[in-house]
Amino acid sequence: MxxxxxxxxxxxxxxxxxxxxxxxxxxxxxNDSGIALQAMDNSxxxxxxxxxxxxxxxxxxxxxxxxxxxxxxxxTKVLRAAQSSDILTLKAEDAPDVVNLVFESSEKDRISxxxxxxxxxxxxxxxxxxxEYAASISMPSNEFQRICKDLMxxxxxxxxxxxxxxxxxxxxxxxxxxxxxxxxxxxxDKPEQSVExxxxxxxxxxxxxxxxxxxxKATSLASKVKLSLSNEVPLLVExxxxxxxxxxxRFYLAPKIGDDE
Amino acid sequence: xxxxxxxxxxxxxxxAPTPEITTKTLSSVDSNPPKLFILPKDxxxxxRIITLRDPVRNEPSRYYFCPQKGFHEFTRIxxxxxxxxxxxxxxxxxxxxxxxxxEGAQEESEESTAFKKQLNGYVSKxxxxxxxxxFDSLFLILSIVAPGVATSKGDQKSMFLTLDDHIEKSEQxxxxxxxxxxxxxxxxxxxxxxxxxxxxxxGDDSMFRLSQEKLAxxxxxxxxxxxxxxxxxxxxxxxxxxxxxxxxxxxxKAKVETTLDxxxxxxxxxxxxxxxxxxxxxxxxxxxxxxxxxxxSTTTTFESTTTIVDTPTEPSTEMTQLLRMRTALNFILRSYxxxxxxxxxxxxxxxxxxxxxxxxxxxxxxxxADRASAAALRSISDNISRKRPADDDELADVNAEKKRKxxxxxxxxxxxxxxxxxxxKVNTSGMKKLSxxxxxxxxxxx
Numbered sequence: 090m091x092x093x094x095x096x097x098x099x100x101x102x103x104x105x106x107x108x109x110x111x112x113x114x115x116x117x118x119x120n121d122s123g124i125a126l127q128a129m130d131n132s133x134x135x136x137x138x139x140x141x142x143x144x145x146x147x148x149x150x151x152x153x154x155x156x157x158x159x160x161x162x163x164x165t166k167v168l169r170a171a172q173s174s175d176i177l178t179l180k181a182e183d184a185p186d187v188v189n190l191v192f193e194s195s196e197k198d199r200i201s202x203x204x205x206x207x208x209x210x211x212x213x214x215x216x217x218x219x220x221e222y223a224a225s226i227s228m229p230s231n232e233f234q235r236i237c238k239d240l241m242x243x244x245x246x247x248x249x250x251x252x253x254x255x256x257x258x259x260x261x262x263x264x265x266x267x268x269x270x271x272x273x274x275x276x277x278d279k280p281e282q283s284v285e286x287x288x289x290x291x292x293x294x295x296x297x298x299x300x301x302x303x304x305x306k307a308t309s310l311a312s313k314v315k316l317s318l319s320n321e322v323p324l325l326v327e328x329x330x331x332x333x334x335x336x337x338x339r340f341y342l343a344p345k346i347g348d349d350e
Numbered sequence: 351x352x353x354x355x356x357x358x359x360x361x362x363x364x365x366a367p368t369p370e371i372t373t374k375t376l377s378s379v380d381s382n383p384p385k386l387f388i389l390p391k392d393x394x395x396x397x398r399i400i401t402l403r404d405p406v407r408n409e410p411s412r413y414y415f416c417p418q419k420g421f422h423e424f425t426r427i428x429x430x431x432x433x434x435x436x437x438x439x440x441x442x443x444x445x446x447x448x449x450x451x452x453e454g455a456q457e458e459s460e461e462s463t464a465f466k467k468q469l470n471g472y473v474s475k476x477x478x479x480x481x482x483x484x485f486d487s488l489f490l491i492l493s494i495v496a497p498g499v500a501t502s503k504g505d506q507k508s509m510f511l512t513l514d515d516h517i518e519k520s521e522q523x524x525x526x527x528x529x530x531x532x533x534x535x536x537x538x539x540x541x542x543x544x545x546x547x548x549x550x551x552x553g554d555d556s557m558f559r560l561s562q563e564k565l566a567x568x569x570x571x572x573x574x575x576x577x578x579x580x581x582x583x584x585x586x587x588x589x590x591x592x593x594x595x596x597x598x599x600x601x602x603k604a605k606v607e608t609t610l611d612x613x614x615x616x617x618x619x620x621x622x623x624x625x626x627x628x629x630x631x632x633x634x635x636x637x638x639x640x641x642x643x644x645x646x647s648t649t650t651t652f653e654s655t656t657t658i659v660d661t662p663t664e665p666s667t668e669m670t671q672l673l674r675m676r677t678a679l680n681f682i683l684r685s686y687x688x689x690x691x692x693x694x695x696x697x698x699x700x701x702x703x704x705x706x707x708x709x710x711x712x713x714x715x716x717x718x719a720d721r722a723s724a725a726a727l728r729s730i731s732d733n734i735s736r737k738r739p740a741d742d743d744e745l746a747d748v749n750a751e752k753k754r755k756x757x758x759x760x761x762x763x764x765x766x767x768x769x770x771x772x773x774x775k776v777n778t779s780g781m782k783k784l785s786x787x788x789x790x791x792x793x794x795x796x
Binding site: 109110111112113129130131132133134135136161162165213214215216217218245295297299300303306322323341342343344345346 | 769772778787789
């Protein structure tokens with residue numbers, strides 16, 4: 090059986106919100122190391138991968154591997170009943186029909202409990218190797234969100250060019266062109282404002298902005314976002330969750346290969 | 351005492367009725383309720399209802415006989431079952447303005463003795479109205495002079511008999527014998543007998559033998575008269591218009607009025623007023639002794655059609671006339687003549703060449719053939735049109751399946767978050783699937 094207690098319901102709320110922008114239903118795979126999730130969007134060009142390590146919970150108990158097939162919009166509805174500061178406990182039997190969610194408000198001595206029906210979801214899992222990317226950019230998550238949103242107004246796709254000087258997001262559309270260039274800089278006072286580029290070779294790739302904007306729904310989960318790029322491979326957009334225990338929310342997006350636009 | 355009580359119990363209807371009243375009510379309501387008759391005007395005092403054998407079925411039935419005006423048959427007129435009615439009969443004395451005038455008028459002429467007792471009026475449960483219409487005594491006589499069913503024809507045909515002998519020989523009820531004693535009546539009957547029989551005068555007595563020729567001519571004359579006066583609309587529609595209708599035509603049905611119109615006609619003037627009137631008129635007009643002056647008639651409940659249906663394409667008048675003749679003949683034969691006499695009459699009519707139905711037969715055959723082919727065509731087209739829906743059903747099933755899937759899809763789409771919906775619109779043409787970058791895991795790790 091699964092029993093996992095999350096100090097902040099907020100985390101799950103935001104994760105689910107971010108994922109639900111990409112997929113409708115997905116399996117939450119629970120095992121002794123934590124709760125993992127992998128799902129692709131309808132077009133199979135984007136993939137979301139989440140890992141909530143056991144350490145993120147206190148306590149975390151999972152005797153057996155359990156797959157919780159959950160409709161994310163339903164889960165969102167239930168999670169709406171939770172306040173951000175509530176303590177959230179996820180519980181499930183070994184072969185569950187429902188997942189049980191308990192929200193505890195420590196201040197008000199209020200306990201709310203919900204049972205969410207589960208569904209059988211056939212999902213293929215992709216094995217994603219740990220890759221060395223040619224370029225990885227670490228930047229404030231809200232900066233990335235802003236760039237994506239701004240350029241969305243110009244075009245549907247953005248080209249990300251990463252050189253030693255910096256990273257250039259450029260878009261060309263019917264109304265004209267636009268670009269945002271970020272130079273590497275480190276802010277000692279506010280490390281979350283730093284832009285760090287780790288480059289082994291220059292990279293230039295094109296991506297669908299709509300997907301990127303979609304990914305940035307996770308912005309509130311982390312102050313920083315890490316973009317990892319290599320030519321001809323999917324972009325990795327990674328948000329670190331609840332610092333330090335290597336829980337993450339990762340998005341992968343296939344690049345646009347030149348033939349259009 | 352208990353016995354009487356028990357017998358009473360069978361008829362109990364009031365808690366404590368006086369015996370007299372109870373019996374009275376019972377007798378008037380149940381046992382023999384008054385019947386309503388409409389009789390000819392100015393009938394002689396000797397007129398009476400007699401029982402004679404029906405010429406067709408050979409069953410006793412009632413006729414109204416007046417020495418001056420001859421025989422009348424009774425036609426029962428009743429409202430449709432679906433529209434039950436009753437009569438309110440009120441005596442002349444307290445006939446009030448509240449009453450339906452027509453009903454009052456009828457009641458004037460007809461008052462049963464029982465009714466007279468009840469000056470306060472009477473409600474007749476039965477809605478029937480019996481109408482005496484003139485009836486040619488020829489039909490009565492025919493069953494007498496015509497050879498019996500059982501006896502062979504050759505035997506009887508050769509025999510000339512007096513009218514009395516004929517009557518004696520026949521099974522006709524003694525009432526007719528009785529009637530023959532009266533001079534006027536005898537004259538009436540003998541006139542009619544002469545019309546259809548060969549006569550041999552033997553001294554004072556006349557000897558009669560049925561003449562098929564004369565009979566055929568007589569019947570033919572009646573039929574022609576009927577046609578001349580115009581067939582009743584219901585007959586015309588059913589037996590003339592429709593059979594002559596070319597196939598594939600829209601059949602216009604006469605609107606059948608089912609309302610009961612109560613109209614009293616002192617003089618039967620309107621020829622096509624009702625079927626009964628008309629037929630009896632024809633019959634009566636043929637009988638010389640009868641006058642068509644005083645027929646009190648009520649419109650019948652059935653098909654008091656006011657318009658004769660004209661088919662869009664009128665068949666040839668010749669054919670129509672022929673068919674009308676045939677219809678009229680058949681009507682007369684079936685209504686008034688014994689079954690075994692019908693064949694000989696028809697054959698005599700054809701041998702005498704009074705009328706030739708052959709063109710009509712060929713025409714009708716042709717129409718039948720046309721109709722059959724039209725029906726065949728229609729059945730083919732029906733078949734096709736029937737098959738279509740079947741196909742349509744399958745199609746509909748498929749469509750329904752599609753629709754269901756679509757609905758599900760729609761539902762799912764609706765359940766999708768906005769982000770997912772937005773991503774559906776994204777042009778992913780240049781983007782490879784992630785499965786081309788990452789290897790599929792053979793089995794989920796969970």
